Amino acid sequence: MQRALSRSFVRPAPDVVIGIGLALAFAAVPFAAPSAYVLSFLLTIFMYGALAGSWNIIGGYAGYLSFGHAAFFGLGAYTTALLLFYFGWLPFLTLPLAGGVAALFAALIGYPCLRLRGPYFSLVTLILGLAMYALVLNLPFTQGATGLFLPFLKVDVYTSHVIFYEIMLALLVIVTAVLRQITRTKMGVGLAAIREDEDAAGTLGVNATRLKLQAFMLSAFLTGLVGGVYSYYKSYLDPSFVFATSISITIVLMALFGGRLTWYGPLVGAMTLSVVNEALTTQAPPQTARIVFGALLIGVIMFLPDGLMSIVQRHLPAFILRRAPPPNQTSGQVADPPPNQTSGRV
Amino acid sequence: MFYELAQSLTSGLLIGSALAVLSVGFSMAWGITHVLNVAHCAFAVLAAYLGYWSLAWWGIDPLLALPLMLPLFFLLGVVMHALLIRTTARRTHDLGLATMVLTFGLGVVMENGMQLAWTPDPRVLKTAYSSLTFSVGPIIVQAPHLIAFGLATLTIGALYLFTERTFMGKAVRAVWQQPMGAALSGINLDQVTTIAYGLAVATAAVGGVAMSLLYTFDPATHLSWLVYVFLVVILGGVGSILGSALAGLIIGLIIGASSVFVPLAWNNLALFGLLIILLLLRPQGLLQR
Numbered sequence: 292m293q294r295a296l297s298r299s300f301v302r303p304a305p306d307v308v309i310g311i312g313l314a315l316a317f318a319a320v321p322f323a324a325p326s327a328y329v330l331s332f333l334l335t336i337f338m339y340g341a342l343a344g345s346w347n348i349i350g351g352y353a354g355y356l357s358f359g360h361a362a363f364f365g366l367g368a369y370t371t372a373l374l375l376f377y378f379g380w381l382p383f384l385t386l387p388l389a390g391g392v393a394a395l396f397a398a399l400i401g402y403p404c405l406r407l408r409g410p411y412f413s414l415v416t417l418i419l420g421l422a423m424y425a426l427v428l429n430l431p432f433t434q435g436a437t438g439l440f441l442p443f444l445k446v447d448v449y450t451s452h453v454i455f456y457e458i459m460l461a462l463l464v465i466v467t468a469v470l471r472q473i474t475r476t477k478m479g480v481g482l483a484a485i486r487e488d489e490d491a492a493g494t495l496g497v498n499a500t501r502l503k504l505q506a507f508m509l510s511a512f513l514t515g516l517v518g519g520v521y522s523y524y525k526s527y528l529d530p531s532f533v534f535a536t537s538i539s540i541t542i543v544l545m546a547l548f549g550g551r552l553t554w555y556g557p558l559v560g561a562m563t564l565s566v567v568n569e570a571l572t573t574q575a576p577p578q579t580a581r582i583v584f585g586a587l588l589i590g591v592i593m594f595l596p597d598g599l600m601s602i603v604q605r606h607l608p609a610f611i612l613r614r615a616p617p618p619n620q621t622s623g624q625v626a627d628p629p630p631n632q633t634s635g636r637v
Numbered sequence: 638m639f640y641e642l643a644q645s646l647t648s649g650l651l652i653g654s655a656l657a658v659l660s661v662g663f664s665m666a667w668g669i670t671h672v673l674n675v676a677h678c679a680f681a682v683l684a685a686y687l688g689y690w691s692l693a694w695w696g697i698d699p700l701l702a703l704p705l706m707l708p709l710f711f712l713l714g715v716v717m718h719a720l721l722i723r724t725t726a727r728r729t730h731d732l733g734l735a736t737m738v739l740t741f742g743l744g745v746v747m748e749n750g751m752q753l754a755w756t757p758d759p760r761v762l763k764t765a766y767s768s769l770t771f772s773v774g775p776i777i778v779q780a781p782h783l784i785a786f787g788l789a790t791l792t793i794g795a796l797y798l799f800t801e802r803t804f805m806g807k808a809v810r811a812v813w814q815q816p817m818g819a820a821l822s823g824i825n826l827d828q829v830t831t832i833a834y835g836l837a838v839a840t841a842a843v844g845g846v847a848m849s850l851l852y853t854f855d856p857a858t859h860l861s862w863l864v865y866v867f868l869v870v871i872l873g874g875v876g877s878i879l880g881s882a883l884a885g886l887i888i889g890l891i892i893g894a895s896s897v898f899v900p901l902a903w904n905n906l907a908l909f910g911l912l913i914i915l916l917l918l919r920p921q922g923l924l925q926r
Contacts, residue, residue, distance in 0.1 A: 356734055403917045410673050410733040414867055415916045421864065422909035429902045536860065540741065547738065578749040585749070588742030592735055593724050 321453040337459040343545040343557035344466040345513035351551030354486030359420030363393040363511040365533035367518030382523040393515025394508040401507040424534035438529030455524040470554040550598025645893040651782035653889015654789035659844030660869035661881040662837035668876015673737040676744035678859035681845030714838030751856035759855040781850035
């Protein structure tokens with residue numbers, strides 16, 4: 292591991308070069324003065340990319356599918372919004388608090404919930420997401436369903452779009468870097484081991500309880516950051532959007548669609564599905580778009596359980612990803628157990 | 638206060654029976670086939686709509702339309718199993734999670750399909766007996782509540798007799814308890830899971846019609862019904878028919894009691910809290926051995 296790190300200072304890996312190049316290119320987009328529509332569309336892609344990436348730490352790497360990530364998103368959003376609303380503190384400064392509150396909440400619920408496995412964990416996170424919505428709706432200081440109106444940035448609308456665009460891009464880059472880094476550390480290997488066989492991982496000295504909690508908190512922290520920026524960007528928030536189950540589901544769908552075993556899968560999934568969604572919603576009623584979304588989800592689970600990237604990987608020039616075979620990827624291919632009794636039964 | 642409590646507990650109990658019949662199929666499918674059909678309540682809402690339209694278009698009462706719906710929903714369950722679940726099962730080694738995501742997709746498709754077809758407007762079933770009431774002593778019982786209770790008792794009773802008394806039912810139970818052993822003693826696993834699946838979706842139809850007698854519904858309602866189903870199934874133990882029945886009644890009583898003691902807005906939150914505590918303390922179910 293140490294050697295891999297020091298070598299990468301000398302000659303950066305091809306995927307890092309490509310990633311930095313893409314990030315710089317997107318960062319330069321506002322100089323071409325595109326329309327506000329293009330900017331906000333790209334911002335949405337970045338946001339979902341960052342959310343799906345954050346989700347992937349616990350949902351993809353560790354295999355604990357959280358269906359309640361909107362709770363962390365909403366908590367982050369409300370943290371910065373309430374601090375701005377009541378104390379006038381600038382969200383860009385209180386952003387770490389947004390992540391911190393989400394991570395704290397993740398620690399509180401994660402400690403008991405992460406003992407549950409498989410569908411039970413998914414169920415309890417789904418219910419927690421719904422519960423958070425009901426809670427925030429009824430708390431007196433959040434103004435419930437009326438929502439909070441936040442002051443705008445003191446610049447013109449277009450400049451404020453550009454500012455939020457760059458910030459969201461930066462968040463996406465941070466999340467992606469964290470996601471990639473995890474795959475090449477002991478944490479990534481440990482999480483992959485937990486995903487493949489938690490009991491066996493435990494006997495081999497992986498502290499599963501601690502590792503899962505760390506992954507869950509990190510995931511929540513990053514999700515909370517995104518939420519914190521989002522509320523200021525929208526300058527209005529109400530619980531029915533930021534705590535919506537549909538956000539949780541969209542995040543899961545994007546990560547699964549792109550491929551949850553890799554660090555770039557969720558990003559690709561978020562991009563693809565955002566474009567599909569935008570194309571559909573401008574052409575057809577929103578219900579049609581959601582029907583296509585649901586059908587895509589069914590198709591991916593049935594025919595591409597490892598996501599879109601599992602096809603792309605086979606056809607991509609090998610040198611791009613040669614240096615970074617994510618440990619989980621290889622273990623997924625080598626140690627994939629044959630379909631067991633449960634599946635043979637149905 | 639005492640009178641008010643007795644009144645809400647009575648209607649809570651009857652509502653609970655509807656929740657029980659809504660949940661029993663979900664519990665059975667989860668127990669026997671290890672499939673979490675999150676779209677279960679979407680099927681229930683579909684049945685509620687079919688009942689609503691049969692009354693609105695042809696004047697046929699939902700209760701009369703229900704016997705016609707049952708074979709249709711049984712078939713839907715069989716088709717869903719054959720087309721979606723079996724293919725997924727061959728490719729995954731974590732069937733519970735995979736089917737949960739899969740049926741989530743199905744639920745989204747069904748919900749939005751129904752929205753496109755019948756608009757997202759909430760519907761209220763207005764039957765001839767909607768406003769009929771009986772009084773038992775000082776307590777008033779509404780006819781739709783009583784009918785829902787009857788439907789639930791009939792369905793769960795029939796399901797229970799099926800699993801206890803018939804060969805096929807015993808095979809279903811055998812597969813639930815010990816699939817390998819069941820297969821070794823000559824039970825056709827594929828056939829049994831297919832039948833269990835058909836039955837599960839058929840009971841969803843009964844549950845949907847029962848719920849439509851009690852509550853307004855719209856395509857998105859299936860998610861809130863699903864929360865009740867989770868609650869009942871977790872409390873009753875996955876795969877247990879009598880457990881679901883008992884748990885449904887208990888949840889009904891809790892709903893009834895909380896409508897007296899807890900402000901309306903916090904009702905749902907109380908239920909969520911209860912479910913989370915249950916999941917954490919006893920994920921295998923309170924009533925499970």
